[in-house]
Amino acid sequence: MRELSLNILDVAQNSITAGASLITVEVNENTVDNSLTIGIYDNGSGMSKEQVESVIDPFFTTRTTRKVGMGIPLFKMAAEMTGGGLEIKSELSVGTEVKAVFKTDSVDFTPLGDIASTVVALISMNTDRDFIYRRSVDGREFVLDTRELKTILGDVPLDTYEISEWIKDYITENTNELYGGA
Numbered sequence: 694m695r696e697l698s699l700n701i702l703d704v705a706q707n708s709i710t711a712g713a714s715l716i717t718v719e720v721n722e723n724t725v726d727n728s729l730t731i732g733i734y735d736n737g738s739g740m741s742k743e744q745v746e747s748v749i750d751p752f753f754t755t756r757t758t759r760k761v762g763m764g765i766p767l768f769k770m771a772a773e774m775t776g777g778g779l780e781i782k783s784e785l786s787v788g789t790e791v792k793a794v795f796k797t798d799s800v801d802f803t804p805l806g807d808i809a810s811t812v813v814a815l816i817s818m819n820t821d822r823d824f825i826y827r828r829s830v831d832g833r834e835f836v837l838d839t840r841e842l843k844t845i846l847g848d849v850p851l852d853t854y855e856i857s858e859w860i861k862d863y864i865t866e867n868t869n870e871l872y873g874g875a
Contacts, residue, residue, distance in 0.1 A: 695803070695806070696803060696805065696806020696807065697729075697731060697771065697803050697805045697806060698792075698805055698808045699804040699806065699809040699811070700767065700808075701731060701733060701766035701808070701811055701820075702811050702815065703716075703760045703768070704733045704764060704765070704791050705718060705733055705734070705735075705815050706737035707764065707765075707789075708737050708789065709737075709819055709822060710731065710737075711735065711737030711738045712738050713735035713736050713737035713822065714736060714822055714823060714824075715733070715736050715822070715823045716733065716815070716823070717732070717733070717734040717735070717825040717827065717831075718731075718732070718733055718812065718815075718824065718825070718826050719731070719734075719826075719827045719828075720805065720827075720828050720829070721735075721827075721828075721829045722797070722829065722830045722831070723828075724830065724831055724832060725831065727746045727796055727797045727798040728777070728794055728795065728796060728797060729795045729797050729802075730792065730793070731790045731792070731795070732790065732791065732792045732793075733790075733792075734790045734791075735788045735789055736787070736788040737788050737789060738785065738786065738788075739783045739784045739787050739788050739789055740785070740787040740789060741797055741835075744783070745781050745783050748765050748781060749765055749766055749769050749779075749781075761851050765791070765874055767794070771793075771795070772794060772795050773791040774799070774801040775795045775796040775801050775802045776790070776796040776798035776799055777792055777793065777794035777795075777796050777875045778804055779791070779792070779794075779798040781791075782854065783800045796814045798872050808864070808868075809861045809865050809868070810858070810861065810865040812824070812826045812837070812850065812861075812864055813857050813860050813861045813864075814850050816852075816857075817851060817856075817857045818838055818852070819834070820850055820851050822839075823843075824836070824838075824839045826838075828863060828864070828867070828868060828871065829870060829871070830871040833871050835868075835870075835871065837864060839851060842856075842860075
């Protein structure tokens, strides 16, 4: 994939398919260590030990519409090409944790891409789920939690144009602040 945000979208979609009601996406950058850690955590149906071992195999998928699953294997490959790696922890009826570490100083590092649009797409296309988006750079962070937004907005759905645009602007502005900009 051309940008890591598309990998995040793919893994989060797996969480939705697994019945998760809460999905957390974390993007943590450490400029001193030249690392980017991406975590996607859910409270979905989880996987058995055998499924966790098989999920990195591109010829394993739980989908019935096709016989291969390339999302996790490509995410793993992208991390490993930079000198990082991917770890999956899962427990049946509890949920799944996918964490990938990338070395940002590697020539093979894939850019994060348009993470704001990815998060907006996840939220606006799945208003029946809750999402937490946590972004940090060198220990400074901001958090967007749809549970808080739903409480504040009441009956206003998160998939309305104005709300989607506000969420995207909120993510963009706060990300810029993490990097010292306004």
